[in-house]
Amino acid sequence: MGIVLDEVRWGMIGCGAVTERKSAPAFNKIEHSRLVAVMGRDAGKAADYAARHGVPRWYADAEALMADPEVNAIYVATPPSSHAEYAVLALQAGKPVYVEKPMACRYAECQAMNQAASAAGLPLFVAYYRRALPYFLQVKALLDAASIGSILAVNVRLVQSPRPADRNPNSLPWRVNPAVAGGGYFFDLACHSLDLLDFLLGAIVDAQGCAENRGGLYPAEDTVAASFKFASGALGTGFWTFAATDAGRSDSVEILGTAGTIRFSTFAFTPIELETPTGTQRYLPPNPENIQFHLIAAIVAELRGQGRSPSNGTSAAKTNWVMDCIIGVGHESKFAGLG
Incomplete structure (x- = not known):
């Protein structure tokens, strides 16, 4: 511009x-x-x-x-x-x-x-900002080098327990007020994973899901299941819940290809794993202080x-479109462009 x-x-x-x-x-x-x-x-x-x-x-x-x-x-x-x-x-x-x-x-x-x-x-x-972090650029480099062949599918999973503030109905965080946040922690956290998938694998063009409040602690959804499709034809699934116990906590992304698998996390920054028939390689680039x-x-x-910049209004709007489709807000589930 x-x-x-x-x-x-x-x-x-x-x-x-x-x-x-x-x-x-x-x-x-x-x-x-x-x-x-x-x-x-x-x-x-x-x-x-x-x-x-x-x-x-x-x-x-x-x-x-x-x-x-x-x-x-x-x-x-x-x-x-x-x-x-x-x-x-x-x-x-x-x-x-x-x-x-x-x-x-x-x-x-x-x-x-x-x-x-x-x-x-x-x-x-x-x-x-994950689009510019060395950790996720390493994942992108592995994908761009076709380290796991053609992409078949991806699975995202984030399981967390309620935070102490979530249990106080008189002083709930704004992040679980749909009028302020758009939804609950799904909107606050899952957006990072969904935006990353657009960056790593290309546009999601078809998305749907189910969203429920299972914990009963606040008005927003706390458990979401989704399925989606990329422009390439690769398929995806996602599961997010913020109502589990600490024992069930998990944070994982798994990308399955015709020649191997890449595993990493969105928030925990666990070692990136590249698994192919020749063995498993691990990578852990450092994060900046800020x-x-x-x-x-x-x-x-x-x-x-x-x-x-790798992140702009055009790329970010697509992530909002995907989230709206997953929770069932007012759009056709097949992406027709940014308009």
């Missing part, structure tokens, strides 16, 4: 837990990138965040931050229900946007965000006209 920045000066909307270590510190570690302003609805918290992280300015109003002439790119780090609103406003203000994942609560909101980016002639990026570092570096490079 039509923008090239000499230096990327970030304004951050939202200063919650995700920004403390995963993202915000990386903005100042990357050459030609600085975090120059933060915004939080609670002025006291925004001021405290700015003081603790050495950010020059803070705001309690998002539009005031967007209007700051020192800010030339916006990072939206709020819950999903406000992603579309803030992203569209920032794009209309003439500033490229990096938004947390999932891109929005619903696929229709993602479409509106992409339309705003197109109208403004500006890029829109989404925080699917987990979003590599993706943010790629975004900065693109904004400076020197590279391309």
Whole structure:
């Protein structure tokens, strides 16, 4: 898109837990990138965040931050229900946007965000940072080298137990409030796995599933089963539950090919296993201190006209489409394009 920045000066909307270590510190570690302003609805918290992280300015109003002439790119780090609103406003203000994942609560909101980016002639990026992590790039390298032949199928499994906060009906986390998060932990966590599959294996073009609340702790779904099909013809299944006991915890992705199998995890970063008739090889590339570092570096490079981010509004919207199909929200199960 039509923008090239000499230096990327970030304004951050939202200063919650995700920004403390995963993202915000990386903005100042990357050459030609600085975090120059933060915004939080609670002025006291925004001021405290700015003081603790050495950010020059803070705001309690998002539009005031967007209007700051020192800010030339916006990072939206709020819950999903406000992603579309803030992203569209920032794009209309003439500033490229990096938004947390999932891109929005619903696929229709993602479409509106992409339309705003197109109208403004500006890029829109989404925080699917696993696309830039060495761990998952190793998996992609094995697949690109046809290490396991043609892909037949993939199986994703994530089993977790309820968190202590999930058991307090008077103070539930926003991540289990569908009005704020789009759904429950499925939307918060499964989106990473589904986006990775798009990155590793290509587009999912057909998806369906069943979603239920089996634990009864909060309004959102806590158990989801899905089946899907890739454009290549490969098939996939997924199972996610957040209502199990600790004894049943698991985190695995298995990709089955005509000549072998690759196994890895989405969150635990267990050793990647490549199993073929000649034996098993294991790989474990290290993660950066700030987990979003590599993706943010790629975004900065693109904004400076020197590279391309692997995650953007177009790729991320597809993940929302898949999740909507799996939980049965308002779409045909066969993908007809981003529109």
